[in-house]
Amino acid sequence: MSESSHRRVLEPNATLFAILTTVGVSIGGLVEIVPLFSAGSGPEPMADVHPVTPLELAGRDIYIREGCYNCHSQMIRPMRAETMRYGAWTRAGEYQWDHPFQLGSRRIGPDLQREGGKRPNTWHYDHMKDPRSITAGSIMPTYGWLFEQKVANDDIIASINAMITLGVPYDADPASWVPANVEAQQKAIVADLATTKREAAPDDEIVAMIAYLQRLGKDGSAAIAAKSTP
Numbered sequence: 001m002s003e004s005s006h007r008r009v010l011e012p013n014a015t016l017f018a019i020l021t022t023v024g025v026s027i028g029g030l031v032e033i034v035p036l037f038s039a040g041s042g043p044e045p046m047a048d049v050h051p052v053t054p055l056e057l058a059g060r061d062i063y064i065r066e067g068c069y070n071c072h073s074q075m076i077r078p079m080r081a082e083t084m085r086y087g088a089w090t091r092a093g094e095y096q097w098d099h100p101f102q103l104g105s106r107r108i109g110p111d112l113q114r115e116g117g118k119r120p121n122t123w124h125y126d127h128m129k130d131p132r133s134i135t136a137g138s139i140m141p142t143y144g145w146l147f148e149q150k151v152a153n154d155d156i157i158a159s160i161n162a163m164i165t166l167g168v169p170y171d172a173d174p175a176s177w178v179p180a181n182v183e184a185q186q187k188a189i190v191a192d193l194a195t196t197k198r199e200a201a202p203d204d205e206i207v208a209m210i211a212y213l214q215r216l217g218k219d220g221s222a223a224i225a226a227k228s229t230p
Contacts, residue, residue, distance in 0.1 A: 046093030048223035051168050052215055054178045055185045057159050058151045059212025062205050063102070066143065073104030074113045074216065087114035087221065094220035099166045109140060116218040121189055122196040124210045146206040153179045185211055 052060060063069070076082050078089035090113050095101050104111075126133055129147065131140040160174040171177060186202035189210055193200055200207050 044093055045096050046091065046220065046223045048226065049094055049096060049219040051097045051163070051170060052212070053181060053185055054156045054160055054174070055151075055182045055208050055211045056215045057163065057212075058156045058182075059208035059210070060102075061155075061159055062146070062151075062209050063212055069102050069104045071104075071106065071108035071140070072110065072112045073107045074102045074111065075104065076111055076113050082111075086111045087217070088224045091220060091224065093223075094217070097163075097168050099163060099168070112213070112216050114217040114221060116214050116216040116221075120196075121192050121210050121214065122198055124213050125193055125198045125200070125206060128206055128209065143206075143209075146209055147200070147204055149205045150201075150203045151205055151208050152203075153182060156182060 051057075074090075076086045076088065076090045083089055094113075095103075123134065127135075127140075128143045130142055131138040157174045157178050160170050160178060164170050164172075164174075183202065186207050189207050190200050190202050
């Protein structure tokens with residue numbers, strides 16, 4: 001339709017103009033929406049990515065409470081500069097048991113997607129207590145209260161139940177197995193810290209935080225490596 005015809009036919013006729021506009025917007029909307037119904041239920045899951053342990057989930061709750069996602073992302077983009085610094089780019093399936101996702105919004109500190117196993121427990125212990133003792137000029141605040149505040153099994157069990165409600169495949173009746181699971185992992189971390197003369201009580205929040213940081217990206221990294229191996 002020419003510009004003059006548009007002015008003569010459409011602009012004076014509000015009803016016709018509204019109908020044609022609705023048709024145009026509807027077609028555009030259908031083009032965007034219909035493919036979603038023909039796709040699967042979401043990104044392809046990664047069979048080797050498993051839910052975090054109860055203690056790691058407690059550490060994740062602390063991570064969220066302290067707003068760590070405000071400065072640290074957990075999403076490595078598929079660009080050379082990103083992968084050379086942080087490791088393999090992030091796959092959607094790595095988040096399949098995360099509620100909510102910890103993608104982050106800014107990267108004031110480094111990305112943590114592949115943090116698990118990169119550094120010893122002692123490093124995280126010292127870093128959380130005094131970041132500048134590890135990295136001169138760091139603007140990260142100290143988290144001294146993590147060495148004083150405690151995690152409680154009742155809170156961890158409540159978090160596990162919440163995750164079960166959201167579809168995370170934890171075993172039923174968490175009250176029957178969570179305490180022993182938590183205790184075993186706490187003791188392992190405390191014993192490892194003791195080898196470098198770092199003291200922590202098993203139920204200190206710093207122990208849960210270390211557990212979570214040491215898990216980040218481990219499953220995904222292993223799954224990606226296995227898939228790329230002939």
